[in-house]
Amino acid sequence: xxxxxxxxxxxxxxxxxxxxxxxxxxxxxxxxxxxxxxxxxxxxxxxxxxxxxxxxxxxxxxxxxxxxxxxxxxxxxxxxxxxxxxxxxxxxxxxxxxxxxxxxxxxxxxxxxxxxxxxxxxxxxxxxxxxxxxxxxxxxxxxx
Numbered sequence: 001x002x003x004x005x006x007x008x009x010x011x012x013x014x015x016x017x018x019x020x021x022x023x024x025x026x027x028x029x030x031x032x033x034x035x036x037x038x039x040x041x042x043x044x045x046x047x048x049x050x051x052x053x054x055x056x057x058x059x060x061x062x063x064x065x066x067x068x069x070x071x072x073x074x075x076x077x078x079x080x081x082x083x084x085x086x087x088x089x090x091x092x093x094x095x096x097x098x099x100x101x102x103x104x105x106x107x108x109x110x111x112x113x114x115x116x117x118x119x120x121x122x123x124x125x126x127x128x129x130x131x132x133x134x135x136x137x138x139x140x141x142x143x144x
Contacts (some may be wrong), residue, residue, distance in 0.1 A: 019086060019096050026096075027103045029074040031069065034107050037067045038114075045115075049122035064114065075106055 039061055046057035079099055086092035 017100075019092055020080060023080070023099050024076065025094055026027050028073065030100070030103060030107065031072040031076070034111070035065050035068050035072075038068070038111065042114075045118065049118045049125070051125050068110065071110065072103070072107060076103055079103070 008045045042064075043061055045059060046061050050060070079102065083095055083099060084091065086095055088131055
């Protein structure tokens with residue numbers, strides 16, 4: 001049986017190989033935390049956006065979480081291939097922090113994009129829901 005350290009050396013730069021697990025652990029943990037937070041706290045916003053239709057809001061909320069997981073885990077795994085090669089511990093830490101930072105930026109952009117889309121949906125729904133003011137009755141004269 002080959003020791004883990006020796007196996008890492010056969011797969012290429014051990015520092016680069018050693019970055020994969022912390023990067024995946026941090027990125028996936030952040031993705032799960034953000035998704036759970038948005039799912040829990042976003043429900044009220046979605047219920048309001050869908051004019052009180054809780055079943056629709058819960059369904060969309062669940063679908064958003066699934067899509068959120070798919071997009072972010074896809075991005076995280078694709079980003080594994082790209083980036084500089086670590087030559088020492090300092091560059092390894094710098095590469096790790098820049099990759100995790102990029103994941104955080106993507107999470108933030110997705111969050112604000114969702115907020116924008118649902119605020120537009122809410123605005124449109126509220127606009128269609130409002131009743132126009134009644135027209136004046138033809139037999140009533142205006143008071144001056």
